[in-house]
Amino acid sequence: MKTIENKKIRIALLGLGTVGGGVYEVLGGLESELPDKIGAKLEIGKILVRDLTKAGRNVKDPSVLTNDWNSILKDPTIDIVVEVMGGMEPAKTYILQALQSGKNVVTANKDLLAAYGKEILNAAEEAGKDLLFEAAVAGGIPIIRPLKQCLLGNHITEVMGIVNGTTNFILSKMTSEGMEFQEALALATRLGYAEADPTADIEGLDAARKVAILASIAFHSRVVFDDVYTEGITKITATDIRYAREMGCDIKLLGVARDTPEGIEARVHPMLIPSSHPLASVQDSFNAVFLHGDAVDDAMFYGRGAGKLPTASAVVGDILECARNILWSCTGRIACSCYREIPVKKMEDIRSRYFLRMQVEDRYGVLASVASVFGNNCVSIEKIVQKDRWETTAELVVITDPVKERHLRDSLAVFEGMSIIKEISSVIRVYGDK
Numbered sequence: 001m002k003t004i005e006n007k008k009i010r011i012a013l014l015g016l017g018t019v020g021g022g023v024y025e026v027l028g029g030l031e032s033e034l035p036d037k038i039g040a041k042l043e044i045g046k047i048l049v050r051d052l053t054k055a056g057r058n059v060k061d062p063s064v065l066t067n068d069w070n071s072i073l074k075d076p077t078i079d080i081v082v083e084v085m086g087g088m089e090p091a092k093t094y095i096l097q098a099l100q101s102g103k104n105v106v107t108a109n110k111d112l113l114a115a116y117g118k119e120i121l122n123a124a125e126e127a128g129k130d131l132l133f134e135a136a137v138a139g140g141i142p143i144i145r146p147l148k149q150c151l152l153g154n155h156i157t158e159v160m161g162i163v164n165g166t167t168n169f170i171l172s173k174m175t176s177e178g179m180e181f182q183e184a185l186a187l188a189t190r191l192g193y194a195e196a197d198p199t200a201d202i203e204g205l206d207a208a209r210k211v212a213i214l215a216s217i218a219f220h221s222r223v224v225f226d227d228v229y230t231e232g233i234t235k236i237t238a239t240d241i242r243y244a245r246e247m248g249c250d251i252k253l254l255g256v257a258r259d260t261p262e263g264i265e266a267r268v269h270p271m272l273i274p275s276s277h278p279l280a281s282v283q284d285s286f287n288a289v290f291l292h293g294d295a296v297d298d299a300m301f302y303g304r305g306a307g308k309l310p311t312a313s314a315v316v317g318d319i320l321e322c323a324r325n326i327l328w329s330c331t332g333r334i335a336c337s338c339y340r341e342i343p344v345k346k347m348e349d350i351r352s353r354y355f356l357r358m359q360v361e362d363r364y365g366v367l368a369s370v371a372s373v374f375g376n377n378c379v380s381i382e383k384i385v386q387k388d389r390w391e392t393t394a395e396l397v398v399i400t401d402p403v404k405e406r407h408l409r410d411s412l413a414v415f416e417g418m419s420i421i422k423e424i425s426s427v428i429r430v431y432g433d434k
């Protein structure tokens, strides 16, 4: 490929942590090939960090390090700002200022996009600049650009994903080795999968941000983090997983987004899925996104959802795409794709099947009482099994037909006031209509 007037594209990295360090490394390895790959050279002109004195920065020329954002903003030779510092502020201000001053932006910041995607994409559109964010969902797995470009000819009706590696690792260990949640979490922490504060992962918040972004792009209608119903994996037990396996299912933390005639469903929660489903085969810290389009049918994207080099792979892909757009004077080509305004359904109105594990008094009439509470609250039972009994307690496992969440909750509220029900141990949604 011919280089365009020996053009050099200059970028600034905001952040040199896990992802920033990976981007620096990957770009370094591409240096000599870039003129052939994209038709231009690429240079990291500045790197913004918090702490200039931090040891162990692996940069060839330390003079590119700065803690002064204005030195980047005011530098007219910087074409692309790569935001890999994370958090809401000052990341949001820096991104908006960069766009307003005519720079293109690449970001991996899902927290920011899930809350302020509309404002940021509008700013990019107004400026006629690129705002690319492939790494914000499922790290190294290409899914944003496939949705925005390759699959644009489809009406996408469902996107389902394992989009958090930490929780998938924990559930995988609970499944393969029979560990309880706390033991698997401790292992994930020891191995560096879980962060010191794992709340955002284990409570499903990280996955919910990714679901908000995926749903917005797949259905062309804005879904924000607060719209996504979120439930984590902290209540899942080894017993739930064992019983699920006996039924031919695995338990996964799934992000689910569906475009239905009544509105968009956007939710993150543990779910029993048949072990034959492609998502059930996604083990350890791997991620996958499964979707259905009217033309493409089912498609699944699989790979590493986080980590230094996998995430850098996505960020560098965006940088090179943006560089090409700069070279061909076509930045801002693909703007915000939300041209519809579809309401997001309330969780109470969503229909699911449920797996319930409950401890009840072991005596005559109890099963009939349980069945009548369900019956009185429009909950139809698909299957009910007595799993175990000891002393005066029996353990029941109930699988319901698809029912509205509000009806299930009404039943649970009645059970709470019944002395024959000793404990509702688990309530987990089940994939599919039958």
Ligand code: NAP
Residues within 6 Å of the ligand: 014, 015, 016, 017, 018, 019, 020, 048, 049, 050, 051, 052, 054, 083, 084, 085, 086, 087, 089, 090, 108, 109, 110, 111, 135, 136, 139, 305, 306, 307, 308, 311
């Ligand atoms: P990280 O390791 O904590 O690194 C953050 C970097 O940003 C550090 O170099 C830090 O500077 C710098 N920084 C933070 N606040 C700053 C400020 N106010 N001013 C200047 N510099 C600042 O974070 P990370 O894991 O690389 O994540 C970065 C982003 O990528 C986040 O949005 C995250 O959600 C996203 N992401 C991460 C992964 C992953 O696997 N880690 C995967 C997908 C997406 P110092 O070095 O001086 O502290």
Ligand code: HSE
Residues within 6 Å of the ligand: 163, 164, 165, 166, 167, 193, 201, 206, 305, 306, 307
């Ligand atoms: N903490 C996330 C995960 C990676 O465990 O998948 C960053 O999105």
